[in-house]
Amino acid sequence: MSKGEGSPGVAAGEWEAVIGLEIHVQLRTRQKLFCADSARFGDEPNTNVCPVCLGLPGALPTVNREAVDLAVRTALAFGCDVHEASVFARKNYFYPDLPKGYQISQFERPLATGGRFLVEMEDGSREVRIRRIHMEEDAGKSLHDRVEGSTAIDLNRAGTPLIELVSEPDLRGASETRAYLQQVKQVLEYLDVSDCNMEEGSLRVDANVSIRPPGADVLGTKTELKNMNSFSNVEKALMVEIERQTALTNRGGSVEHLTLLWDEGKAEVRPMRTKEESHDYRYFPEPDLPALLVPAEQIERTRAGLPELPRPRRERFEREYGLPPYDAQVLTSSRGIADYFEAVAGEVEDPKQASNWVMGPVLALAKERAQDIGDFPVSPSELVGLLDLVEDGTISQNVGKDVLRTMLEEGRSADRVVAEQGLTQVRDGDQLERWIRDVLEANPDEVRRFRAGESRLQGFFMGQIMKASKGKADPAEVSRLLSRSLKGPAS
Numbered sequence: 001m002s003k004g005e006g007s008p009g010v011a012a013g014e015w016e017a018v019i020g021l022e023i024h025v026q027l028r029t030r031q032k033l034f035c036a037d038s039a040r041f042g043d044e045p046n047t048n049v050c051p052v053c054l055g056l057p058g059a060l061p062t063v064n065r066e067a068v069d070l071a072v073r074t075a076l077a078f079g080c081d082v083h084e085a086s087v088f089a090r091k092n093y094f095y096p097d098l099p100k101g102y103q104i105s106q107f108e109r110p111l112a113t114g115g116r117f118l119v120e121m122e123d124g125s126r127e128v129r130i131r132r133i134h135m136e137e138d139a140g141k142s143l144h145d146r147v148e149g150s151t152a153i154d155l156n157r158a159g160t161p162l163i164e165l166v167s168e169p170d171l172r173g174a175s176e177t178r179a180y181l182q183q184v185k186q187v188l189e190y191l192d193v194s195d196c197n198m199e200e201g202s203l204r205v206d207a208n209v210s211i212r213p214p215g216a217d218v219l220g221t222k223t224e225l226k227n228m229n230s231f232s233n234v235e236k237a238l239m240v241e242i243e244r245q246t247a248l249t250n251r252g253g254s255v256e257h258l259t260l261l262w263d264e265g266k267a268e269v270r271p272m273r274t275k276e277e278s279h280d281y282r283y284f285p286e287p288d289l290p291a292l293l294v295p296a297e298q299i300e301r302t303r304a305g306l307p308e309l310p311r312p313r314r315e316r317f318e319r320e321y322g323l324p325p326y327d328a329q330v331l332t333s334s335r336g337i338a339d340y341f342e343a344v345a346g347e348v349e350d351p352k353q354a355s356n357w358v359m360g361p362v363l364a365l366a367k368e369r370a371q372d373i374g375d376f377p378v379s380p381s382e383l384v385g386l387l388d389l390v391e392d393g394t395i396s397q398n399v400g401k402d403v404l405r406t407m408l409e410e411g412r413s414a415d416r417v418v419a420e421q422g423l424t425q426v427r428d429g430d431q432l433e434r435w436i437r438d439v440l441e442a443n444p445d446e447v448r449r450f451r452a453g454e455s456r457l458q459g460f461f462m463g464q465i466m467k468a469s470k471g472k473a474d475p476a477e478v479s480r481l482l483s484r485s486l487k488g489p490a491s
């Protein structure tokens with residue numbers, strides 16, 4: 001099924017796209033969900049396996065409470081009701097990477113239900129209801145490029161803990177869906193429940209999509225899209241599939257209930273299989289595990305321990321620090337950046353100055369070095385040391401930026417860099433006057449043109465004087481003295 005198969009006359013707005021997502025999130029635990037093997041990514045294949053995750057007869061699973069804690073934390077952050085008792089169920093199917101022949105999941109009684117999530121977009125917001133969040137184990141992985149001519153199986157991933165977060169079909173388009181995914185990921189990162197690395201498969205998205213006349217209250221037949229390994233691929237796959245369904249329907253055809261694979265190279269969707277129904281899986285309660293019990297007091301303890309989430313934190317940044325919405329948004333884009341900013345802002349006079357420095361030089365340098373802000377070598381208190389020197393006029397903003405780079409490269413404090421390199425800003429009038437006089441004398445033409453009305457030359461003089469002072473002249477003071485000199489008789 002290729003892109004653009006459709007009839008040319010598809011009128012825009014004729015159909016409304018309806019989308020519901022199933023997001024699998026790998027939980028950041030040390031051990032697997034039902035055994036003590038390491039859940040680490042990237043180890044030598046088939047080294048983290050044991051009778052339980054290999055499905056050897058007689059091996060018995062026990063539940064990893066660390067995984068349950070992370071799942072509960074996530075469910076609460078998404079506004080779900082966490083159930084004090086839920087039930088693990090066997091989902092039976094055959095696949096080479098599934099040694100047991102079934103996956104332990106949850107079906108009729110999931111861990112949590114009934115949440116909601118507000119997606120914010122430039123032109124408004126959309127409430128997405130969260131149908132359920134349940135726990136399950138992952139399957140192994142088929143490796144198609146490790147052994148020439150064969151498929152190899154790595155069972156290290158078999159049994160690692162996942163949650164599946166299922167939304168109601170409340171999203172209405174491809175770009176809205178992408179925004180939802182980005183914001184869900186941001187929350188998961190704030191919660192520190194997963195590393196959310198899509199390339200390593202710790203966040204996987206299946207997208208269900210149908211079309212219907214706008215405002216209709218029945219749902220059309222949906223297809224399910226798989227195999228998108230980035231948010232932009234989810235968006236592209238949805239666009240292609242919405243176009244395919246639209247064209248097909250406009251030709252009088254009807255959408256079939258299919259599972260489709262996204263082919264990134266060809267930018268098209270391909271049928272993988274007809275969609276299985278839940279009865280195909282012969283779900284039944286897992287006989288080797290008791291009901292999963294999460295006592296009410298544990299739920300309340302977890303709720304009380306939830307971190308401040310991105311939106312409330314952004315709103316607080318605007319309120320508490322008087323920051324513009326843009327600043328607050330950038331600074332809360334990750335929890336690490338927000339923590340760094342707050343550690344700085346708490347120690348300086350002017351939070352807006354802290355914001356400018358963190359959003360500007362700090363994030364730029366961290367990005368240049370491909371470094372997470374948490375690993376940024378200049379700590380918040382060291383940055384405060386630098387900002388104090390800027391704030392009290394010892395150095396200028398621009399010199400400050402160079403000092404920051406030196407601090408980063410050489411691991412020295414702002415005070416030491418400024419002292420050792422003799423960078424202290426010059427405000428002494430006599431010295432400033434000397435620089436100004438030298439520059440005006442060296443540029444008589446420009447002085448004449450300035451006096452004839454070419455006032456934009458002021459910037460040229462400022463630049464020359466700052467250069468003559470090697471950036472050390474106090475720009476405000478220079479500007480004041482310069483205007484005076486230029487007004488007076490030629491020196």
Ligand code: ADP
Pocket residue numbers: 018019020021022166167168169170208209210219220221222275277278
């Ligand atoms: P299935 O039984 O095929 O797995 P579910 O009802 O369990 O379908 O829903 C799975 C996901 O598909 C959910 O995220 C849900 O919101 C979404 N979904 C269900 N029906 C539709 C539809 N007609 N159009 C778009 N998404 C849908």
Ligand code: MG
Pocket residue numbers: none
């Ligand atoms: Mg389903």
